[in-house]
Amino acid sequence: MNYGNRQWVIPALKSASIYALVGGLWILLSDKALDLLVTNHDTYTMLQTWKGWFYVLVTALLVFALLSKYLKQSFDQKESIRLSQERLAFALGAVRDGVWDWDLTTDEVYFSPGYTAMLGYEDNAGFTNINSWQDNMHPDDREHSLEVSKDCIEGRIGHFAMEFRMRTKDGGWCWILGRGKVVAHDHTGRALRMVGTHTNITHQKRVEHELRTLRNSMENIINSMPSVIIGTDRDMQITQWNRSAEMLTGAPAKLALGYRLTDILHLPEELTDSITQAVTHGEALELTQQNLLGDASRIANIFVFPLKNEGITGAVIRIDDVTEQVQMQQIIVQTEKMISLGGLAAGMAHELNNPLSGILQSVQNIQRRSAEDLPANQNAAQNVGLDLKAMHDYFRDRDINRFLDGIQSSGQRAAGIINNLLAFSRSSDSSLAPCSVPDLLDNAIALAESDYNLAKQYDFKAVHIHREYEPNLPAITVTAQEIEQVFLNLLKNSAMAMAGEPTPDKEPTITLRTSSDGPMVRIEIEDNGPGFPDGVSKRLFEPFFTTKPPGEGTGLGLSVSYFIITQNHQGQITAETAPGGGARFTILLPQAKPGPQGVAAQRE
Template sequence: MMKFRSLSQRLSFGYISGTVILGALLTLFDVTELGMMAQFALSILAIVAVFLVIHLFFYRHFLRPVHHLIQITRELANSNNSQVRAQKLFDDELGDLVDALNEMINQIQLREEIIISERDRVAIALEQADDYARVTQSTNKKLEFEVKVRKRIEAKLTDFQKFLNSIINSMPSGLIAVDENLTVTQWNQEASNISGTPDSNAIGRPVQDVFPLFGGHKDWIADVWRDNKNRTLRNQLSPYSGRRFDIVVYPLKNTETPSAVIRIDDVSEKYKMEEAMVQSEKVKSLGGMAAGMAHEINNPISAIIQNVQNIQRRLDPELSANIEVAQRHQVDLHQMQAYMKDRRILSFLNHISESGVRSSQLVTNMLQFSRASDLRLQPCLMVDVLEKAVNIAVTDDQLYGVKGAFELNIDQDFKAPEATVMGVFNELEQVFLNLIKNAAQAINERRLTLNDIDEGIITLQLTQSDRHCLVRVSDNGIGMEANTRKKIFEPFFTTKEVGAGTGLGLSVSYFIVRSHHNGQMTVESSFGSGTVFEISIPLAEG
């Protein structure tokens, strides 16, 4: 099949084909009339001429502008010359087409410029993005590092907070933080132990509601902000627990709202220790008097006792020397004895002798306070000391008060039979003998006054702890009231009737334990509930 690349070729081929076809038809039909043939040929030539003219017109006004547009289009397609434009030959539709093409080229060029501009902007943006990415990456690394540092700091702060809370909760003092309305904002474990209120029930509530001890001190606490200084209450007795507390309130500095901290210290043991120290000083003060008074008192007492004994002997009607002198003076000794008996002279002499003996024992007890410098401490097995004291006590008829009136048992619980202390055996024996006798007398007094026990029980318990030997002497006797318990170790203090006791038994025992053996002696008692004495003495080394 033949192919024609241009419109003019197609037109020329059509003209020639039409002429050939027309000549063939004339030959086939055997046209004989030459005139008609000539006329027809002229018509054909005229038609061909018209076609040529039309073709030339068509070529000039249509094909040539089209070829020009094709050439411009190819040139634009095959080159980067953006200045190429189509030439407008005629003001017709093809001219409009040329204008549209040129406008399109302008728009394309404008868009290319815009694209190039945008591409440059994109390139710049990409560079900036790369810069930003690098900065972001660097910043992210810094942030990552800062986050790690912050996490470490937060972990350390958390640990530190836990450490601070542990310190606050481990403190032996109760700590309570309150705001200006006396509402609890902080509450440690010791505050819970003292008040009996857990922190979960205390936080956010008025302090006087969760700690009744402060019920009468609200204005006193609030004065810390007015005066801007610490305030202290000493030796406050809790009506619920019976314990004593020191209370210190101090305002917090550099806080947004007024706040204060209340510190509560349990001084019950300190109070007892101070009482014991006062008692010890009182007992020690007797030592200074004892040394000077003992010899001055002992000599006339000895003379009184000796002279009374001499008088009693010289009035004895059975002595040969008395009989001889009486016969010489013609005196009947038996009649004189009867007279003195009726006049109770012999009874008076016995009272003088007994009083002299008691006074001598009093001086002997007082001399215990002046012998510290002459002591020679030796190892003493505490079991032997206690057993010796018990053996002496059970053979004393006066131990039971009215003999046979009630049953008295001495229980021995020796859990540390090897406990050995450095001391003076006889002095330690005297201490425990005094305690056993006092316990028996307290039991007898309970029997006579309260009459609510069937038998008396005295318990001796021996243990050791923290390099100390501990001995507890307890009884189910009458017990002591608080005022009596405070004065029990004072010299010459006694609850017995006049003449029944010297008031030096416990004070001497206390002095022996404290001064001679470097120990401690305490008492716990309440009226109607018995008494417990506890003695602590350091164990012997080795």
């Protein structure tokens, strides 16, 4: 394949032609000159001999000059080729690349020793044609590689660089970066020769795979974190955006990356200024209990961690939604207040019980010691000259007996209220026991009837209670005080809602329904009040959500009730607007397991 090895013929023919022309002119002109100038035969013969020797000498000198020049050029070219080949060998040896030279007219290919060495062979080992390359290529890479080579041969691309796998001597696979281009064409433009290199990139591919695996692992870790993780450069351009950030903002990572943080994350202005200053100056920053995205219902802790590498290169911003933690802390504080209030109520009940007991005992003694049929009363009256019959006529005429009955009745009612208050405020041991649902509802009603608040302008005794209890309803296994607390909260909410928006032509009514529902017991508490505004029923059980005016509710009652039903008793509680208007709460609680206690609770 020594293309161009006859390029010396044309210059040689030109030189020979010039030499022949000059030689012919020399002979012709010299003979004419001798014929005109020399008449002596001997002299003529001698000059002809000298002329011949002169011509031979000139020819020899000319041939020597030409041969010396040619030989020097040939030597220089060979030395240059040798040095180039040596440099190429050294370069290929240094980079451990392989060279191939493909004669497209014969399909013969020259493969350099480095080419076969990277595949584990000590010599060419039969690598002589294009099939040697194709047969050792990975089947999954063969079609694409042949198409790229064909595109280059047919002139659709000027050169190529592609990656593929080749089988090594030990049966493994070696990743190759192949480069090549056509270097010779015939007069019609048909490709005649293609050369290129192969570079072993197995280690590079392995490192790329490890880096890709590490990156995927890090992304999975970052995306699995509940915290919002955002990476930025010094100019606040977003470089990292995890899944929690997508969920918080609704912006996917593909959209957020490359944008300024302030264009995607719309924080309050003072927060944005603080974060920007921290990132710009490379300062750590911690902002606790901030309103998240300007939404007062969501609370977050924000941390800024600067990234420094020979200067400030950016920052990592972590945003933790601590709304539930803050709400739980507030619930704990509120619960502690309620516990303290319960203790205070229990103490007051005990203190009230003492004078109330004295009042009831005194009334009972008055009634007993004024009775006409007791001998002791008759003797005492006779001793002081009192007519008991006349005294009783006086009591009747002045309604004193009715007043005494009223004192006793009111005292007994007050005693019942205090006993209920003591039972409700008494610390619960959270013990589960079979209980009758109607009894729990009636107890809650008795508690609610003692609640009268002029400031809230409602009186539960003014509410009509309509009971629809299923006969022989199965008992439920619950902590009685907790369930009574739930019922009491729902009853009071209904009474307050109906008092807040009274309807002149409707009597405030609360309907209580109980029924069996498979393995559960269904309890419905429904009122005929205003019901729920649109969209409110979905948020009723969120902590601190309330529809009451400011100062009239903590927003914890329903959330605590939800926790008691769902977490403590594995039940369900839902809220909806009743078909005829008004609010309806539905509670499902598991039935008590069959047994003597369950039967007893059912009978009660």
